[in-house]
Amino acid sequence: MTTPAVTYNLIKKDKHTGARLGQITTPHGTFDTPMFMPVGTQASVKAMAPEELKEMGAGVILANTYHLWLRPGEDLVEEAGGLHQFMNWDQGILTDSGGFQVFSLAELRNITEEGVHFKNHLNGQKLFLSPEKAIAIENALGADIMMSFDECPPFFESYDYIKKSIERTSRWAERGLRAHKNPQTQALFGIVQGGGHKALREQSARDLVSLDFPGYSIGGLSVGESKAEMNHVLDFTTPLLPENKPRYLMGVGSPDALIDGVIRGVDMFDCVLPTRIARNGTCMTSKGRLVVKNAKYARDFRPLDEKCNCYACRNYTRAYIRHLLKTDEIFGLRLTSYHNLYFLLDLMRKIRAAIKEDRLLDFRAEFFEEYG
Numbered sequence: 001m002t003t004p005a006v007t008y009n010l011i012k013k014d015k016h017t018g019a020r021l022g023q024i025t026t027p028h029g030t031f032d033t034p035m036f037m038p039v040g041t042q043a044s045v046k047a048m049a050p051e052e053l054k055e056m057g058a059g060v061i062l063a064n065t066y067h068l069w070l071r072p073g074e075d076l077v078e079e080a081g082g083l084h085q086f087m088n089w090d091q092g093i094l095t096d097s098g099g100f101q102v103f104s105l106a107e108l109r110n111i112t113e114e115g116v117h118f119k120n121h122l123n124g125q126k127l128f129l130s131p132e133k134a135i136a137i138e139n140a141l142g143a144d145i146m147m148s149f150d151e152c153p154p155f156f157e158s159y160d161y162i163k164k165s166i167e168r169t170s171r172w173a174e175r176g177l178r179a180h181k182n183p184q185t186q187a188l189f190g191i192v193q194g195g196g197h198k199a200l201r202e203q204s205a206r207d208l209v210s211l212d213f214p215g216y217s218i219g220g221l222s223v224g225e226s227k228a229e230m231n232h233v234l235d236f237t238t239p240l241l242p243e244n245k246p247r248y249l250m251g252v253g254s255p256d257a258l259i260d261g262v263i264r265g266v267d268m269f270d271c272v273l274p275t276r277i278a279r280n281g282t283c284m285t286s287k288g289r290l291v292v293k294n295a296k297y298a299r300d301f302r303p304l305d306e307k308c309n310c311y312a313c314r315n316y317t318r319a320y321i322r323h324l325l326k327t328d329e330i331f332g333l334r335l336t337s338y339h340n341l342y343f344l345l346d347l348m349r350k351i352r353a354a355i356k357e358d359r360l361l362d363f364r365a366e367f368f369e370e371y372g
């Protein structure tokens with residue numbers, strides 16, 4: 001029996017909720033969970049240097065198969081020695097499989113049993129992605145954790161459509177397992193789908209758990225459904241997944257959704273939110289969102305967040321950062337991006353400490369009291 005590329009160690013279960021304190025071990029290191037993973041879609045977490053990501057405590061970061069397949073091409077990345085070498089990142093890397101990106105970016109042609117036919121969102125060129133092709137690209141990129149090729153159906157699609165979709169997604173997952181060339185060094189996760197339908201989430205989870213993946217993603221969420229609907233799906237989906245394997249909720253990154261996901265037993269999260277909103281001057285603070293570009297901060301010489309200990313908050317003021325953003329100074333984007341990522345990574349540190357001391361629900365109450 002070969003040792004799997006990724007293992008999960010459950011350290012402690014929270015007394016009052018479904019939260020877990022754990023560690024995930026990969027070929028590029030061991031990382032504490034629950035964790036937030038910064039998104040570096042095109043092999044760069046926008047505006048951040050690897051050293052800065054390390055100093056703020058990032059362990060695993062994301063890259064996207066679809067984007068890197070198009071540019072610069074997985075063959076070039078492979079020639080560079082793989083993603084870690086190419087982007088000078090020696091810790092964890094997770095790649096999404098392209099499924100979601102195709103549906104959200106490309107002009108969709110059609111989905112068949114074989115795979116997805118679509119147009120390159122950059123030049124309209126006809127393209128085709130199958131489970132085998134997606135897995136081959138992820139093998140070439142060399143990520144420690146790879147996603148199966150799946151369909152992320154619209155949350156509100158009909159029961160019948162989603163039933164057919166999850167059954168195909170399970171067949172695709174099995175084809176991906178067979179096509180996977182490096183199970184000893186790259187862990188392939190299954191992605192549970194099923195929209196908002198309990199019976200379909202159960203069927204999808206059952207199918208994928210029977211294929212014995214080293215970890216499981218919960219897909220099909222954070223696609224426009226309400227937070228209450230997401231939490232409701234999590235309530236009945238995470239318990240279907242093995243306790244001794246990591247659970248990854250895809251595309252979730254607001255502070256409240258992170259806390260509520262942890263409480264429902266999720267270990268890993270990713271989202272473009274912190275870096276995306278940073279670039280238009282919106283900052284996450286302990287008192288809620290702060291749009292630092294707003295005129296009212298022109299002469300505000302306080303840090304973005306007076307409770308934050310990050311590089312941006314220790315050295316710069318709202319007035320200065322607002323000035324940089326208003327004058328299109330790139331350093332402005334760097335400071336807001338740094339702060340927002342630090343804010344979420346620090347939130348996960350606080351959540352892990354709260355689980356350790358069985359006070360996660362108290363922490364949640366205190367956090368929401370201030371966050372608003």
Ligand SMILES: Nc1nc2cc3nc(NCCc4ccc(CCO)cc4)[nH]c3cc2c(=O)[nH]1
Nearest residue numbers: 097099100152219220221222250251272273276
């Ligand atoms: N393979 C796969 N990947 C996914 C990625 C996802 N990402 C999301 N949500 C991201 C939502 C999201 C997108 C952009 C912003 C920036 C501010 O608007 C914030 C959140 N849901 C997701 C679902 C899936 C999924 O089922 N399968």
